[in-house]
Amino acid sequence: MCIRDRYQRRVHGEYQSSQLQMGGSQSQLTPYGEKFDLTQFTELKRPPNDSRFGNIKVFERKGQPNALYMQKTRIAKSAAEKDKFVELVQQRYGIVHENILRIYGFDVQEQGNMCGSAFVINTYADFFENSLDKEITTRRTQNWRYYEPELWYLIFSTTKGLMKLRENNGVHGDIRPLNLLIDNQGQVKIADMSILGSGETGYSRALTQKARTFLTPNLLNQLNQKNPKPQHDPLSSDIFSLGITLLSAANLEVLEKLYDRTPGKASFRADILKSVLDLSLIHISEPTRQAEISYAVFCLK
Secondary structure, rough: OOOOOOOOOOOOOOOOOOOOOOOEEEEOOOOEEOOOHHHEEEEEEEEOOOOOOOHHHHHHOOOOOOOHHHHHHHHOOOOOHHHHHHHHHHHOOOOOOOOOOOEEEEEEEEEEEOOOEEEEEEEEEEEEOHHHHHHHHHHHHHOOOOOOOHHHHHHHHHHHHHHHHHHOOOOOOOOHHHHHHOOOOOOEOOOHHHHOOOOOOOHHHHHHOOOOOOOOOOOOHHHHHOOOOOOOHHHHHHHHHHHHHHHHHHHOOOOOEEEEEEOOOOOOHHHHEEEEEEEEHHHOOOOOOHHHHHHHHHHOO
């Protein structure tokens, strides 16, 4: 993975006050946080839908081809919905940590029409193509397993990011390989999907059958009951999901087989978990090349 620390950058300038046409009157665009002057960026041509973030725009800073940023647009259909999201992002964009995907700021613009008002909210963040699930796939095709120091680094980095969220009264809610990005220096970045994704937790996405998420046995029981407001410890649920994510890395396989997802009868396959754990220990204890181990230990330091 060759994951390294201390990678941080800032962007200065101003937001481009582009008007998103919805019909009717438009209000002044209100920016929050650091600002982007999109005239200093080039929009990249991409597939219409990103598997992690949905519909986004990706920009490259002119003269810096490795510096990519994304614009995530969402529509709030009421002032209450807008205020709730603005409160969430205001809390989140102030968190700067090496293991959390950087959100620089956002802007809000009211759009009026005959049916009332809606609000266009653009959020601006770093963007990285690589993620843990892509790396697992690549390594599997090459039979290039993670060495133990790399897995320890993955644990250490992701846990630090989760602790930082916790310190700021936040949790993630959907830890899985898809949502752990890897930057150009190999640093793990937790992507906050409540802001940059669909706005849903892993449980709510499982409840609506939109995604196969790594839920705890407790959440699976409540999923079977279709409980819209599950009772659980969100941090413990994140840690459980992180454990399944790490096992996925150790086995070079996103561990769907640990779950029986039969509607109304979903369960966690503890019987399969034991064999997965045994196999994981075999994989990470295989002989390794000293040079690569030394470099992984250097990354850990």
